[in-house]
Structures are given as C-alpha cells and as structure tokens.
Amino acid sequence: MHFGKLKDYINGQWVSHTDAEYLKVYNPSTGEEICEVPITPTNQVEAAISAAEEAFKTWKNVSMEKRVKYLFDLRDALVQRHEELAQSIAIDQAKHISDARAEVNRAIQITETACGIPLMMTGNKFAINEDVDGEVIRESIGVVGALAPFNFPALVFGWFIPYAIGCGNTIVYKASEQSPLFMQKIMEIFEEIKLPKGVVNLVNGTKPVVEAMLNSPIIKAMAFVGSTPVGRIVAEGSAQTGKRSQVLAGAKNTLIVAEDANMDGFIQNYINSAYGAAGQRCMAGSIVAAVEDVYDEVKERMIKASKEVKIGDARDEDVFLGPVISQKSVDRCHYYIDLALKEGANLALDGRNPTLPEKNKNGYFVGPTIVSEVTPDMKIAVDEIFGPVVSLMKFKNVDEALEFFNNSDFGNGGSIFTESGLYAHKFLREANSGMIGVNVGVPASMPYLPFGGTRSSLFGSQIKAQGQDAVDFFTKRKACTVRFYGKN
Structure with missing residues (x-):
C-alpha cells in the first residue's frame, strides 16, 4: 500500500509542491515505503501562518457556542472514523493496533473534555467596594504553532488543536515526518465539518519548518512534544522571539x-x-x-x-x-x-x-x-x-x-x-x-487532569497539557477595574 506524495493543508486548500524536497516514509513493521512527505518550503510555511493570521481576525469573534459546536462535530467524526484512524497509526507509526485504537479513544476523550471549554473559560468578577467592580476576562492569544512527535499523533493532536481553536485561536500544525498519515485524515475531517478556512493549517517537514515557525513574529505561542534536546531549542527559540511555549520533553x-x-x-x-x-x-x-x-x-x-x-x-x-x-x-x-x-x-x-x-x-x-x-x-x-x-x-x-x-x-x-x-x-x-x-504501570493523567512533567521533562511556560491547564496556555487574561459614577 502506497499513499503517494502527501500534501499540506493551507487556508482550506490541499497544497502540493513542485519545488519541495520529499522524504520517504516507511512502514516500520515491514520496511516497505508507504508514502513521501514534503519538507514544506519556507514560503509555504509563511503562507500557512498568514492564512492563520487572517482567519484569526474573524475566528476570535465567533461565539463560544459555535466554536464548541465544531468540537462536537469533530468528536463525532473521530468516533465514526475510529478504526480508519487507528489503522493509519498502525501503518506509519507501527504502534500495535490495540494501542493505536486506545490512542484514538484517548483523543476522543480529550476532545470531549475540550467541549467543556465554556466552563473552563469563565472569568472572575467581584465587588471591590460599593462603586468599583473587579473582573478577569479570558481572551484568545492569536496564531499558535504546534510541533507533534512521531509516537502519539492522535493524542498530541487532541492536546493541541481542539483546545487551541476552542479558545478562539488559529493554528499552524506540523505533523511528524515519520508518522504523517493520521493528520492527513484529520484535515479531511475538518473539511467535512466545514471548519472555516485558515483556522487549522497543516505543514510537514523537519528543522527548516520548525525554524520558520519559531522565527515568525506572527506566531504568539508554540506547543511542542518531543525529545529534551529539541525541546530546549523550541523553548529557547520561543523566548528569543517573545512567544509563550509549552514544551513537553523527554523522560526516564x-x-x-x-x-x-x-x-x-x-x-x-x-x-x-x-x-x-x-x-x-x-x-x-x-x-x-x-x-x-x-x-x-x-x-x-x-x-x-x-x-x-x-x-x-x-x-x-x-x-x-x-x-x-x-x-x-x-x-x-x-x-x-x-x-x-x-x-x-x-x-x-x-x-x-x-x-x-x-x-x-x-x-x-x-x-x-x-x-x-x-x-x-x-x-x-x-x-x-x-x-x-x-x-x-x-x-x-x-x-x-x-x-x-x-x-x-x-x-x-x-x-x-x-x-x-x-x-x-x-x-x-x-x-x-x-x-x-x-500500583500503576503507566500513571498517565486522565484527560481532565494536567499532563506533564518536571525538571528536564517540561520547559517553557510550565503550563501542562489537557483540561484547565490547556485553557490556561491557550488564553490570556485581562484584569479589569470598572467604576461608573452615574448622573451628576
């Protein structure tokens, strides 16, 4: 089975490249070539970022009700295509099919939890005194970039995309060049549910793509899962360009x-x-x-x-x-x-x-x-x-x-x-x-609890993945002090 040359998804369109370098992707179970994945050219990474920037102008003002409706539709599509998605992981990442099915299940659970974003987005308001009120408002932060690892394409998609867009951001997402098939199918789902163009953009590739995202002044935050050496680079690069970062790194x-x-x-x-x-x-x-x-x-x-x-x-x-x-x-x-x-x-x-x-x-x-x-x-x-x-x-x-x-x-x-x-x-x-x-061999957090480590396993903002932590990362807060004098 060969899937041919894969495409990027930019501004609501599938994009192929005549000038891109392509990497061969192999099925680890057999060593057979299964597809070719592009190293997205820098100008196309910039096009994806620009598309996300333009989409953000309207997406940030879409009502919470409508944004969450897209998440419910996404959840339903994940359930309907569960086996197809699991098989894609078993082919290019070669995760055993039982583990692949469990991973898709977890991505569904994470998306279901993200459907509760309205509750997690609520602010705080109180009376400071008889004339003055204090209030905290959560807002979206803008265009975010995300870098996925090879080992959990479905799980990490769930951590980043539903929360990012549910909180009113737009996103440029780089799939792993070693396991790109799952995200190809996810973009098909976004087409099916008619997500507005530019809200989610998919690019592929290696170091040059990451550098283009880190160097962009348009991207306001970077989310990453991967090794500690690369995680340090992402955290440092984000800091140098004024981005917040969420970097989940290595483990022992x-x-x-x-x-x-x-x-x-x-x-x-x-x-x-x-x-x-x-x-x-x-x-x-x-x-x-x-x-x-x-x-x-x-x-x-x-x-x-x-x-x-x-x-x-x-x-x-x-x-x-x-x-x-x-x-x-x-x-x-x-x-x-x-x-x-x-x-x-x-x-x-x-x-x-x-x-x-x-x-x-x-x-x-x-x-x-x-x-x-x-x-x-x-x-x-x-x-x-x-x-x-x-x-x-x-x-x-x-x-x-x-x-x-x-x-x-x-x-x-x-x-x-x-x-x-x-x-x-x-x-x-x-x-x-x-x-x-x-007495638990894999103490991974459930979708409504924070997921992340300490020391060299977590860099950047120190805000973890999932649940309330994800909302904290993908939003900014404003403290407001309000007084009305009334008529003189």
Whole structure:
C-alpha cells in the first residue's frame, strides 16, 4: 500500500509542491515505503501562518457556542472514523493496533473534555467596594504553532488543536515526518465539518519548518512534544522571539518495587508499561528499581513474562510488541545495551535479534530486553532510550530507590508497587515528578487532569497539557477595574 506524495493543508486548500524536497516514509513493521512527505518550503510555511493570521481576525469573534459546536462535530467524526484512524497509526507509526485504537479513544476523550471549554473559560468578577467592580476576562492569544512527535499523533493532536481553536485561536500544525498519515485524515475531517478556512493549517517537514515557525513574529505561542534536546531549542527559540511555549520533553521513568508488592499485579503492569507501544512512550517504565529483599524474584518473573511477549507486525491482532520507528532507533537500543555491558551490567534477556515472521524480516524490531545489575552511574540508567529496553536495579530499601528516582534529570512519571499505605504516602509526598502512581504501570493523567512533567521533562511556560491547564496556555487574561459614577 502506497499513499503517494502527501500534501499540506493551507487556508482550506490541499497544497502540493513542485519545488519541495520529499522524504520517504516507511512502514516500520515491514520496511516497505508507504508514502513521501514534503519538507514544506519556507514560503509555504509563511503562507500557512498568514492564512492563520487572517482567519484569526474573524475566528476570535465567533461565539463560544459555535466554536464548541465544531468540537462536537469533530468528536463525532473521530468516533465514526475510529478504526480508519487507528489503522493509519498502525501503518506509519507501527504502534500495535490495540494501542493505536486506545490512542484514538484517548483523543476522543480529550476532545470531549475540550467541549467543556465554556466552563473552563469563565472569568472572575467581584465587588471591590460599593462603586468599583473587579473582573478577569479570558481572551484568545492569536496564531499558535504546534510541533507533534512521531509516537502519539492522535493524542498530541487532541492536546493541541481542539483546545487551541476552542479558545478562539488559529493554528499552524506540523505533523511528524515519520508518522504523517493520521493528520492527513484529520484535515479531511475538518473539511467535512466545514471548519472555516485558515483556522487549522497543516505543514510537514523537519528543522527548516520548525525554524520558520519559531522565527515568525506572527506566531504568539508554540506547543511542542518531543525529545529534551529539541525541546530546549523550541523553548529557547520561543523566548528569543517573545512567544509563550509549552514544551513537553523527554523522560526516564522508574517503577519502584517494594518488598510487600503484589508480584502478579506488578508483572502485569510491567509488561504493559515497558513493552506497550514498543517502549516508545514518554510514560514507559524504563527502569525497575527493586528492593534487595525481592530483587531475585522480580528478576526471575520479569524474564519469564518478557519471554512470553509475542513480537510481530503492528497490525496483527495476536501480537503484543511491534517495531520501533526506524533503523536508527534499533541502532540506538543496541548501542545502549552494548555500552551497559561494557560498563559492567549483565544481559538478563537479549532482544537484539528477535525471531520474526517472514513478512517482517526487513522491519525495525527490538525484542524485550532486560539489562540487570545496572548501577546509577551507568548511561543506560540516565539517558532516554525510547525502546523496549529495561534497566533492572537493586536498592537496599524504598528510601534509597526513591532517592535515585528523585536524582534523575527527568521528571515525567513513575510509580511504586506496594501494599503499604506508609510507602504509598511517602512516595506520593516525596516523589519529584509530574505524574506519579501507586500500583500503576503507566500513571498517565486522565484527560481532565494536567499532563506533564518536571525538571528536564517540561520547559517553557510550565503550563501542562489537557483540561484547565490547556485553557490556561491557550488564553490570556485581562484584569479589569470598572467604576461608573452615574448622573451628576
């Protein structure tokens, strides 16, 4: 299946380019070319920004009722095209189809929450004294830019576009060049629901497109999800041009296993956390920190359960673990495994050459991998790998494991597995991370709670995604003081 040369969507029109460079996109499950995606020329990025600027002049004055009606129509279309959207993710991002369906479900839930923007947009008004009133008014901020990662095309769309336009802004959205198909279908939906032209504009590409957006004085805010190195560039570039920014960056999440943990519950959560979406989640559990009393049992159970994980094509229903996004990602996983062994760790389970179905021989696969006896000074315990590679570490007690967790450069998420209320309370109070859980492998926030980390996992405005935080990011507030004297 080949989708040909993809197009941008600018000012309500599909745009193809005769002068653009095109990148080949491959199905990670098979290595087959599936489409070509443009690096949108700078003049066309500027055209998209100008279209959004022109559309904002009228869109900001569209009634809240009408704006939210478009969100309801968007939600209905997402439900109607659910399977088609999930299949698009399973093709170019090669997220296993069950995970892809779950991601589309979450995008629907986020859009449903965004339909409640009128409640979240309400201001505050009070009587200062008998003659003077005080009032806070929320307003849209203008044209916003958004940069999406490859690993969650539907989720990040939900974080940015429904909230941005629901709050009265217009948007220029750059899809990931590695997984562009989902956003092509979303723009078809916006055509179907007759969203006014220029309100949402889609561009594609790499660094030159990002630079054009960062350098534009018209764009007033940038929203980003991706790696920490690129996130720093976006946050710094936004600051230099006076933009507000929301930058959700990298992660290195830890699952602490206390001596009283329910081991069956831990293993079930571990498999989903470490190997779901091939470990390419910002909420993936990439470190298991077990206290020494249960370390050997944890290791044995992890190995046994991981060996039972079925690997193969992302669209095969009976497969659990699909491929990583590219050969570069495979090489990165191998590099950290080899480096850990050189630094003194042991390879408890080697996933570097997994057994694959014949049709997937040219795909980009790494099997479940467990590197044991990892110590805090090793690179594999520090760096984000983004694949199904797990570090197993031993600590004397929960206090020592929590200290390690809090010393990480990252602060996106983490969990403790325990039946002790004391341990749970201690973790919830002391864990220095944006999203934490007890007996939960993936402590990702529900759509009505803020999503985002701390430290090197969040830059810019420090305002997170979803719910009230999203409304706070996509609006500006004015404080008003009002007095009327009446007739003399």
